[in-house]
Amino acid sequence: MAANAQSIILHQYDISPFSEKVRVVLGIKGLDWFACDEPVIMPKPELTALTGGYRKIPVMQIGADIYCDSQIIIRELERRFPSPSIHAGSDNGxxxxxxxxxxxxxxxxxxxxxxxxxxxxxxxxxxxxxxxxxxxxxxxxxxxxxxxxxxxxxxxxxxxxxxxxxxxxxxxxxxxxxxxxxxxxxxxxxxxxxxxxxxxxxxxxxxxxxxxxxxxGIGHGNRQEVSREDALDIAKATASTEKANADPGEPNGLKPGDTVTVMADDYGRDPVSGELVSSSAQHIALKRNDPRVGDVVVHFPRAGFLVMKS
Known part of the structure; x- marks a missing residue:
């Protein structure tokens, strides 16, 4: 089975601890997914073509939507595949x-x-x-x-x-x-x-x-492999599914169409800039373009990340 625009592609490496967190969630949900192994150290040209400069692992790709950081990856997996939920027992938030x-x-x-x-x-x-x-x-x-x-x-x-x-x-x-x-x-x-x-x-x-x-013992779901070049080709051939959406609660008045820069607040603070597509209390999505992959939308969590209007 070959990866396609609907496939979960996890850009990872096997000894990455944060990738292991996502792999366990994939196991809890029993999902099919593709591992796209990235280098442990820089340079990571294929990864940064997708992300606009963000270099930390893991990154999830579904078509031309790119999810940076395990928090937003797991949130998106829960949104797309809500059962079984990661919010077990009385946990909700x-x-x-x-x-x-x-x-x-x-x-x-x-x-x-x-x-x-x-x-x-x-x-x-x-x-x-x-x-x-x-x-x-x-x-x-x-x-x-x-x-x-x-x-x-x-x-x-x-x-x-x-x-x-x-x-x-x-x-x-x-x-x-x-x-x-x-x-x-x-x-x-x-x-x-x-x-x-x-x-x-x-x-x-x-x-x-x-x-x-x-x-x-939960395992990691059904893992298959995809090459970095094939993952980039999928992004290039696909359009993002993210829709423009303004959040009236945005504390600093950010709205779709604004040019913004996002970076982590702890380490790996490589700035990623783009046009804001949508945002909420828990996410922000930016449209950007790279010659290798065309237009992509890069998603980040809000907790643990800084957003600055350009």
Missing amino acids: TGWGIAMWTDRVLFQAAVAIIFGGGTPLADEAFIKDREKLTGRPFDIEGMKAAAPMMAEQFRAQLGWLEEQLSDGRAFLPGDNPGLADASAFYNLAFVRWTSPNGVKLIESFPGVAAWEKRVA
Whole structure:
């Protein structure tokens, strides 16, 4: 089966932790999708042709609609494929708040343990790439010094998961897996891939370790492969399905047709500019053009991103 304009194409690589979060959601929903493997470090010419400069992984493509950041990717998957929902149990909106915790506080603790744990994971090219991504030194020696303290932080947060699971529930929201499970799980998967010391911390919590196996057992849906060139060809041959829509609640009066620039508020702050197509409290969509892919619409979440009118 070949990918087409309706296919879910996930621009990713296998050891990307944030891609793992999306892959778990694809598994929860039992979806067919295509993996388009991107380089771990720059340059990423095919990816940036689609995004206008955004370089972080993962990015989802459906036709000529390009979704940057796991938050907006998962929101769009939920919109298009609402059953089974990622909002399991009584969760409706709080799962997004849990995701913000796991993407920032828990993730940073995991990173310090992984790269400060003595396992040689980062070569010179990787370090230079991540310094450009973050705008600050990728300080391996500093991470080594911080690793014991960050292990305490990681352990404390694992304890929260253990407490949530202490009533015997199968998943964090209850009987069925949801956004909270995918969000917490990918950090543990990242640690398991890379850090023997971190694995010992995980396995010191029996409830967490058992839950982790249940989430891993969900799988990743039905994965197939597509090349980067084929993904670009699909974008070029397709028109975006996003419709112009003005949000009367926009705090700064943004409206369709405005030229705006969007960038992340933490790291990887590569600005992407374009013509505003639609916006809401949770998303913003920009139309832009690239010679390789023609007109595309690039979508971003609002939480965690800055929007500036040009």
